[in-house]
Amino acid sequence: xxxxxxxxxxxxxxxxxxxxxxxxxxxxxxxxxxxxxxxxxxxxxxxxxxxxxxxxxxxxxxxxxxxxxxxxxxxxxxxxxxxxxxxxxxxxxxxxxxxxxxxxxxxxxxxxxxxxxxxxxxxx
Amino acid sequence: xxxxxxxxxxxxxxxxxxxxxxxxxxxxxxxxxxxxxxxxxxxxxxxxxxxxxxxxxxxxxxxxxxxxxxxxxxxxxxxxxxxxxxxxxxxxxxxxxxxxxxxxxxxxxxxxxxxxxxxxxxxxxxxxxxxxxxxxxxxxxxxxxxxxxxxxxxxxxxxxxxxxxxxxxxxxxxxxxxxxxxxxxxxxxxxxxxxxxxxxxxxxxxxxxxxxxxxxxxxxxxxxxxxxxxxxxxxxxxxxxxxxxxxxxxxxxxxxxxxxxxxxxxxxxxxxxxxxxxxxxxxxxxxxxxxxxxxxxxxxxxxxxxxxxxxxxxxxxxxxxxxxxxxxxxxxxxxxxxxxxxxxxxxxxxxxxxxxxxxxxxxxxxxxxxxxxxxxxxxxxxxxxxxxxxxxxxxxxxxxxxxxxxxxxxxxxxxxxxxxxxxxxxxxxxxxxxxxxxxxxxxxxxxxxxxxxxxxxxxxxxxxxxxxxx
Numbered sequence: 001x002x003x004x005x006x007x008x009x010x011x012x013x014x015x016x017x018x019x020x021x022x023x024x025x026x027x028x029x030x031x032x033x034x035x036x037x038x039x040x041x042x043x044x045x046x047x048x049x050x051x052x053x054x055x056x057x058x059x060x061x062x063x064x065x066x067x068x069x070x071x072x073x074x075x076x077x078x079x080x081x082x083x084x085x086x087x088x089x090x091x092x093x094x095x096x097x098x099x100x101x102x103x104x105x106x107x108x109x110x111x112x113x114x115x116x117x118x119x120x121x122x123x124x
Numbered sequence: 125x126x127x128x129x130x131x132x133x134x135x136x137x138x139x140x141x142x143x144x145x146x147x148x149x150x151x152x153x154x155x156x157x158x159x160x161x162x163x164x165x166x167x168x169x170x171x172x173x174x175x176x177x178x179x180x181x182x183x184x185x186x187x188x189x190x191x192x193x194x195x196x197x198x199x200x201x202x203x204x205x206x207x208x209x210x211x212x213x214x215x216x217x218x219x220x221x222x223x224x225x226x227x228x229x230x231x232x233x234x235x236x237x238x239x240x241x242x243x244x245x246x247x248x249x250x251x252x253x254x255x256x257x258x259x260x261x262x263x264x265x266x267x268x269x270x271x272x273x274x275x276x277x278x279x280x281x282x283x284x285x286x287x288x289x290x291x292x293x294x295x296x297x298x299x300x301x302x303x304x305x306x307x308x309x310x311x312x313x314x315x316x317x318x319x320x321x322x323x324x325x326x327x328x329x330x331x332x333x334x335x336x337x338x339x340x341x342x343x344x345x346x347x348x349x350x351x352x353x354x355x356x357x358x359x360x361x362x363x364x365x366x367x368x369x370x371x372x373x374x375x376x377x378x379x380x381x382x383x384x385x386x387x388x389x390x391x392x393x394x395x396x397x398x399x400x401x402x403x404x405x406x407x408x409x410x411x412x413x414x415x416x417x418x419x420x421x422x423x424x425x426x427x428x429x430x431x432x433x434x435x436x437x438x439x440x441x442x443x444x445x446x447x448x449x450x451x452x453x454x455x456x457x458x459x460x461x462x463x464x465x466x467x468x469x470x471x472x473x474x475x476x477x478x479x480x481x482x483x484x485x486x487x488x489x490x491x492x493x494x495x496x497x498x499x500x501x502x503x504x505x506x507x508x509x510x511x512x513x514x515x516x517x518x519x520x521x522x523x524x525x526x527x528x529x530x531x532x533x534x535x536x537x538x539x540x541x542x543x544x545x546x547x548x549x550x551x552x553x554x555x556x557x558x559x560x561x562x563x564x565x566x567x568x569x570x571x572x573x574x575x576x577x578x579x580x581x582x583x584x585x586x587x588x589x590x591x592x593x594x
Binding site: 086087094107111 | 370371374375377379381382385410413421
């Protein structure tokens, strides 16, 4: 059975490109365009991995992660999260690592293929 | 008569003779008396003469005496006037001395007033200084506390500037401050003390001494509330700006790389070539934005962030890997020679990697095609430093522009001609990173004969304030 990935990303181009790559690699992808939507989806149907943007409308990535850690079953310890963000200031990276993320990727430093490779490393 | 005659007649011869004899006797006597008188007279004359003589002598003597007296008087008078003169002179001199003394006394008085005024002024300066100041003596007892310090620490009961050596540790208002500086007023530098949401203080301790004599320490309390606010606003702005700039850049990058990967079908050679070039231009834009971000972080003083034990070999290899494409494109050969006993260094690994990467990129960018780049890393065991060097066969640096090569936004003329794109921030950032690690960066170069850039980083990291600049 295909592993389920929840992609929370407000930028349509990036979302589409990544979605396409992940599906090609055999994953089942659900897409959310903001944090609120993402949180609602993962509560209904728990994914195997989450790709999470930080700066988004309605609810940002950090709020999503804090929410997850407060929700039994969705804690970052259990549910692997890879942050894919445009901004990558050390304070932000540290804060995200403290919350329990698996990896922090800065969009300008990685291309879609490298993101998919990171996902593969975690999900096998 | 008859009697007479009688008498006469009575005189006899004998009587006559007697008379005569008597008469003779009397005459003799008279003569004698006369003679005697004459003698006496002569004697008297003589006496008179003598007297006269004596008188003359006396007169003469008197004259001499008179003359002498006059001379003496003159002399005396002269002496007197000279004395008068001398006394006058003395008096004048004394007067002068007195005036001089009075002047000196006056000067002293003025000096004293000036000194007192100066002291008052100094105290007023201390008291009204815009930073909080606390002055401790050699026994670590508080002697002076100014208005701002009292205000910052919320002290109202201490009315006076001066205090008879006060033990600060017993005063509750000092508790937070003493938590930073300790009982023994240890040297701290720019330590933050959060007093409230609207008051953040930076605490520094400075010893004060003159010509080797220590007088004590003063504690400076500097209000950085505003700076902190500006800093966070700037940080916020940079974060937003970077996000805004990076969003389209990452969309372009992802689209281009997907296209180049053949995700949307195989591309022909021409498409590959142009999309490849576009991708490289986009990468440059990404680097420019990153440089600006780095610059703003350097200026905010929070650039060196996370230090770990790192291997220089790994850093060099990672940096070479990220520049591989560029080197390949220009057909430049990169050779690496490392000492076998390279020690590990405690650094912000990402930042040191950025320095090495910058230097390699510069070496490639400013070299002709088919050039060569040689990298070495050595262990200077004497200085306990790790020395990195990179030598290129590029355009070199013009002599007159060497002094500005590490300046912000500066690019040498020949560099601008050789490579139009460049922020002029790379070496500025490199220098800041290396110096934040207590290292040095330098170069040797002559025009058209390439350049050697080197940096060294000390690998003993005992110093607590190792990264104090950032």
